[in-house]
Every structure is written in C-alpha cells, then in structure tokens.
Amino acid sequence: MIEILSSSALATVQDQGREGYLRYGVGTAGAMDRLALSVGNLLLGNPEDAAGIEIPMFPFRIRFLEDTAFAITGADCAARLGERSVLPWWTAQASKGDVLTIGVPASGTRCYLSLAGGVDVPVVLGSRSTQLRGQFGGYNGRQLQKGDVVQAVGLEQAAPLHELAREAGFGTVPPEFSIPRPLAVPEAEATETVVRVLPAAEYDCYQPESLAAFWSEGWKVTPQSDRYGYRLAGPTLSAVRVIEKRSHGIVPGVIQVPHNGQPIIQLRDAQPSGGYPKIGTVIEADLWRLAQARIGTKLRFVQTTYPEAVAALEDVERYLAKVRNLVDLFRGSRH
Amino acid sequence: MTHKIEVQVSELRQITSWLTEVDIEFVEISRPGTTIRLTAEAQQRGALHESPLPAVPGGGTAAAAHVLEGVQKQVTTVTASSVGIFLAAHPARTTPFVSVDGHVARGDIVGLLQIAQLCVPVLAPIDGRVLRVLATHGDKVGYGTPLFVLAASA
C-alpha cells in the first residue's frame, strides 16, 4: 500500500492494455513502454497482466504505508528509497514509512513503479488500464493525485530471503543493452531514437521528395507530445493530392499526416479510429523505444519489412523469456 | 613496554618479495604475543628487493615495513557468490559503485555480477574502507573469485 506524495505528476495506473473493445470505441490505453512494465512484473514474480504505475513527470514521490516489494523499470531516474539509492531495472524491499523518490531521468522519459502482486484497482472491461476519455479504469479513471492511497494485490512470499539480499534486491540488464538496436541510414546521432516503420496504405500518395525526407530526416518530438500521440516537427510531407479517408480503425504506432504535413504518431490514448492519411506504422516491437524518446529529441525512421518486424517482436519475447527464466531460478534459489 | 623483537631477515625478505609479486598492499603475520604487519608503500615497491631490511624493524630505517605491536586490523575479502561477469558499474551508468579509499556501509552495493540478463548485487559485508578492487569491469569470475578487499572501520 502506498500514498502518493506528489501533485500534478500525470502518473496513471496502466497494465498491458485493454484489448477487445475497439469496436465500442474503446482504445487500448496501457503502458507506453510495455516492455519496462513487463520486466517490473517479472522481477517481482507478478502475474503478466499485473498493473503498475506509469510515471512520466519528475520528481515523483510516494510513501510506503506497508512493507512492500517493489520494482523500478524504464528510464534511469536516480531513484532513492530514503537515503539509499535504488538502481534502475531493479527490485527491492521497502519498509513501512519509507519514502521513494524518483528523480529526473538522465535519459528516457518515463519509468514504471511495480508493486508486489500488482496495483489493486478494479478490472473494468478486462483491464486495469486508465481510460482517461470516458474516465474509467485504473485509479478512478484519472491521473494519480497527492493523497491518493494505492493498494497492492500482494504476493505469497517465497522462501525467506537473507536479510541483506532481500533489502539490496536484484535487477536485469536494461533491454537496450540486450536487444539489438535498429540501425538508421545515414547513421543516427546518439541522442536520436531509431524506430522501424512499415509503410501504410497512403504511403504511395506522398511526393517522392517527402518520402525521401521521411526516411532520412530527424523528426523532432514537440512539447505537444503525450500518451495520445507524438506530434513531430520536420519537413512538410506533401501528398500528390488531397486525401480524404473514411473513418477507419487505427492502432498505436500509426503515423498520420494531417493537413499541415507534420506527422503525428498515434499512441496508447489515441482515438481508436480516424480519417487522416497514414504514411506508415512504427512497428510494435519498437514502441517501447518510442515511449522513451524525450520531448525535444529527434526520431529517425528506418524502413523495414513485415518478416523483419515479426522477427523484431520475437527478439523482445526472447529477452522477456530469458528474464523470466533467470528470475524464477534466482528467486527459487535465494534463502 | 617494548620488547626486543627478533625477526629473521630472510623471512622478512621472503614475505616482502611475495608482497610485491602479488601486488597486495600489506600482510599480517601473527605470532604469540606479536603481530607483524608489513605494508608495501607504492613508491618503495620497486626498491624492496634491493634495499637491506632492518633486523629490528622497531628501530629501522627502511620505510618498507612497519611493525605494530599487538594491533589487529580486520580485513575482509569480498568474493563472487557465483559464476558471472563482474560489473564495476551498472550497465546504464558510467560511475563505478566504489573506488579505492571509498567508504562503504554494511549492505551497500559495491559491484554487480551479471548472470546472462540478471544483475545480482555484490554487497559490502561490513562498514569499512575499500582497500583494493581486485576485479575489472567485464571480468569473467567464478564462485569465490576475490573481488574487493575491505578494511573495517576503526
């Protein structure tokens, strides 16, 4: 059980997303960086669908109202439990009264706090994710506020751990060091986030110069970027004619181009349908990379093929499977 | 009360040459009623083999050896708890957890052991000071490989 100490932090309760209700106009919501949330749950031995707290704004402080195991994954935000520092991609034990401070990340832009057993909020339409438009799911359908008390489901403790080891915890090698990174041509700057894109239906409607620019330019993530979508700034993408699309379903990662020619990547809180032309889709396997791209930095798009995109998903699954196996062994062997 | 301490020169020579070979800063030899502690000071190391060693260290001129009467200093070696890759810093960071002469508290993370995708902490078992860092970032280590030498806080 924890108490939120920070105000206006834009933090929300999210799980992997609400699937199966698109036909009612209900988007998936869910964690922007689903990989980070998955790792947090694996470290704790939580069920896969356990919800965590997505923290996109810093600093963020909470107080543990009970002894609780927790995990911090995602951006490295110099977390501290009381005076003791907590490493990134790490699980540790908190004692009642401990204050967890999550600081400004050196890189990346959002991190995830997972609790033993997962965040305990009601399941609505099959998920604990927060649906902000419509105000349901998550913590009362809204962002967390100062004073909110958030319960954890809790877990049956495994064999009692040696005191030092239990307090010190353990962690994983961050996925960016374990999963092969896509390469851009020309090569991307160190501060740029590279993501793979599959062309979408209206790709061929764009001028050749626009297409060339789409693949070679760095696209700036503007301050108007959030869970709804990333609004990008860069060269104007011009279509060969005015495109009027009938309203159709979209998914997170779809890159729409509105009339001003500046692309918007639709993300987890986007409308689940729309009528703007689509130039491409950021592949699902790279959405976690996108989720960590900071405002003010640039994106690079790399053209990929369907089989490569499927293989990239398998890379992510393989990393998670290895982490799952290792954590099981480690948790089982600790005493 | 001082005692006249008789020490075999050859023994001292043997020990000090061993000191320099294994690049350890000091060694203690306990005898009934006496503990001899030999400290190799960095700038003298090269000269240890050549310079004559005092027969009575208490009154000697060589800076290479100090004898502490009846003084015991606790020293602990921190070893690897399993096979893995020793990490002096977290993969996401550049600053090492500790450096020589740094102070640590019992339970502090002083390094990591990477086992495939897992990072297992190497913990300081005592409050103290880091005397030696024995492993380098990226070293493959086995169970029991010495990683750090810590001196207990006074």
Add this chain to the structure above:
Amino acid sequence: MTCIIEHASIAYAGTAGQMRLDSERTAHAMKQDDSDPPLCISMLGTTAMLFEAPGALDLRAQRRIWTLAREVESWPGVREAVPGVTNLMLTFSTPPADPGLLDAALRDAWAAAGELQIEGKVVELPVEYGGEFGPHLHDVVAHTGLSVDEVVQLHCAPLYTVFALGSHPGYCYLGGMDPRIATPRRKVPVLGLPGGAVSIGGVQTGVSASTGPSGWNTIGHTSMSFFDPMRDNPATLAPGDMIRFRVERIVS
C-alpha cells in the same frame, strides 16, 4: 491491381533494402477518386490489417462490412474485427506468418458477403439546438446559406443508421446526413467539448459520448448516455441501430 495492393504485396514478400520510389506508383495514386475508391487491403504494422471496401459510401456497402466482420472475428489469430465506415480492421493476437494468405481469404469472404440485415432499435434523441451548447450553429448557417430553422429541419429529417462505433467509447458514426448541411471541420478544434454534443464534420454528423476535443461544428446538445463501462455490453448503441433527432428547443 492498383498501386496500393501491389505495394502491400511487396511488404509481405519481405524484400530487403530500400523500396523504390516508383514514380509510376505515385502517378497512379494521383488518379484516385476518394468518392469511389478501389478495394484496398493494407497492414498497420504487425498489429492489424485494414480492409477498405470499394465503391460509394452507402448503407449497402456497410451491411456487407457487418457480414464480413461476423465472418472474420472467429478466424484464428484474429483478436478483434473492428468495423469502420465501409471498412474493417482486424487486430491480431499473433501476427500472421503469411499476410498474403489472409489478404486472399479476406477478398474471398468479401466477395461472398451479402448485406447483413440487422433489426436494429430506433432511438429518438431530443436535441436542444443552438445557444450555449450549440456554439457553431451559426457557422453552419453561414457556410450553407440556409436559415437556422432550415438547418435544424434538415438535421432532424433523416433516420440515421449507426454504421460503426469508434473515436471514443460509445461514439457512433452515423450515415444518412443530408449533404446540404455539410460543413467542413474547424481549423482549430474545441477542447473539452462535453458528452452529448451534437456536431457536423464534413458530410457526417455525430454525438460525442464523453468530454473531449472535437474539430467538428457543434450545433446542439442531447442528454443521452451512450456508454457504461460497468455493463457487459457497454455501448448503448450498436451498428444497425437507428437514431432520429427530435427538436426539443431552438435557442437563438
């Protein structure tokens, strides 16, 4: 084959390296007429496939989409079949190994799809037009050259069919609006439009189901509940249901 279908096939085949910037393909794209588009199947990454029906935007095509959705929703690997306005998105639980096979199966299913006759319910919505909750009624008047009364009459006259739900929870895409009151979407969207807002965007009309932004022209307000997440079937309306707007009041 149209350029888009060719393009989609290339995406499946997995040719490595840069796609050719084919000026022929671009030229073909230029000739497309959006009021009478060709059949088009495309991928949305590895997460979904989009089927766009050919021809006019009408109830005939939409009924066939409803049939297609019912057929496709139980196919292996399909997580959900999501109808749009004369289109259908299939989301995947696992990405298909061969999207080309799925593409072919969709075409066959479409060819075989008859018009699903849904016996939908008719819902009457009382609307207060104009005033505080219809701030853009006068913009519609200005654009169309019609009077307030004429706009309201033309808006209330048809029996609208719910083509599909989307956009936000419980929101209905309605078919059947009179093109005489069509008004382009606004340049600057309104943020925080309340649920129940009755709006016109281009040739379409709709009612928002919850507070949110909108680029449409809001002409009135109704107080119907369109969505309740606590219900098993959370949306009040479904494709095939019908809506009639009734004038409650016109506020000048």
